[in-house]
Amino acid sequence: MRTSGKMAGMRELVLLGSTGSIGTQAIDIVRRNPDRFRVVALGAGGGNVELLAAQALELRVDVVGVARSSVVQDLQLAFYAEAQKQGYATGGFKIPKIVAGPDAMTELAQWPCDVVLNGVVGSLGLAPTLAALGSGRTLALANKESLVAGGPLVRAAATRPGQIVPVDSEHSALAQCLRGGAGTEVRRLILTASGGAFRDRRRDELANVTPDDALKHPTWDMGPVVTINSATMVNKGLEVIEAHELFGVPYDAIEVMVHPQSVLHSLVEFRDGSTLAQASPPDMRLPIALALAWPDRVPEAAAAVDWREAHNWELRPLDHDTFPAVRLAKQAGAAGHCRPAIYNAANEECVAAFVAGRLPFLGIVATLEAVLAAAPDFPEPGTVDEVLAAEAWARAQAQRMIAHAAEGA
Secondary structure (H helix, E strand, O other): OOOOOOOOOOEEEEEEEEEEEEHHHHHHHHHHHOOEEEEEEEEEEOOHHHHHHHHHHHHHOOOHHHOOHHHHHHHHHHHHHHHHHHOOOOOOOOEEEEEEEEEEEEHHHHOOOEEEEEEOOHHHHHHHHHHHOOOOOEEEEHHHHHHHHHHHHHHHHHOOOEEEEOHHHHHHHHHHHHOOOOOOHEEEEEEEEEOHHOOOOHHHHOOOOHHHHHOOOOOOOOHHHHHHHHHHHHHHHHHHHHHHHOOOOOOOOEEEEEOOOOEEEEEEEOOOEEEEEEEEEOOOOOHHHHHHHOOOOOOOOOOOOOOOOOOOOEEEEEEOOOOEEEEHHHHHHOOOHHHHHHHHHHHHHHHHHHOOOOHHHHHHHHHHHHHHOOOOOOOOOOOOOHHHHHHHHHHHHHHHHHHHHHHOO
């Protein structure tokens, strides 16, 4: 248990999703900047208690949370095993407080701190997002589902401008570029996309692709769901909705360009004809560090572009006929009434069916479109339960359509 006071200028952090990709990279930033950041709480799903225990003892956090109560005993044992590895003498360490269960991340999001990093995966991140905002914390948001599924709730929960700082590389880039002009001077936002595994293929070449094909992302090392979402461009559709919610720009003023090199992370076009772009080699530590320190920058957070070398960067319009997911996302976002939540939840079911061999690749977005077309007129979400109800309907409807298609095949 930490007993020392907070150093002047130091930010205290709560890291949710600490054992995932965003969380482990955030800890790397903290490790390299001990004079700027101090972690007071860690939260994780509970699938890797050994790593969580190691993180907690190294950082000497006050509290640890796990979403699965069933792993508490395993976590306690992991603390003792890790203490031996780290050379603690018997009785020389104290296990942090442990909170467990489905509300653990929400409880940690309200823990006294300066910044909450929400790296929880899926719509389970919505409740912690609302809790952090309601408690007045600055929210470093890596959980895009919070804004996609519960955008109206999140906007209402924010207590001050700039309280939400995006962690996604594209939205971090937009936030940086938007500092170059007033909101009224913005003409459009341009999100860049690597294009995923199939960026150079035509639609007729995608009928028989396999999950292994879709998982061969040319740039980023991501989990299977995000990687397949990149191949379908659903991920970019989610990011368009997120950009609209974060920056208040109309959907018809948000464009997507394919940029295979993944160096230009997004651009902002202003009404005077200027376009500002944010450029850096693909490394998530840069937007993570910026979100933790916002509006300040962390020196040496990541490597910069080497301007001593020649560079050829390509930008080309997205082929909406081959990849209709972005157009569908804009339609869902503009329609509101939980349509973005339906878009996200139905897609997760379709991706799972594709990975299991029960749905062809092109069937992912086709089923997604059919689910949206069949959706009843849900209200604009006023509570988390209303969002979850729309998601439950979407998952059930997608499952029925997938099963029906399999029977027909």
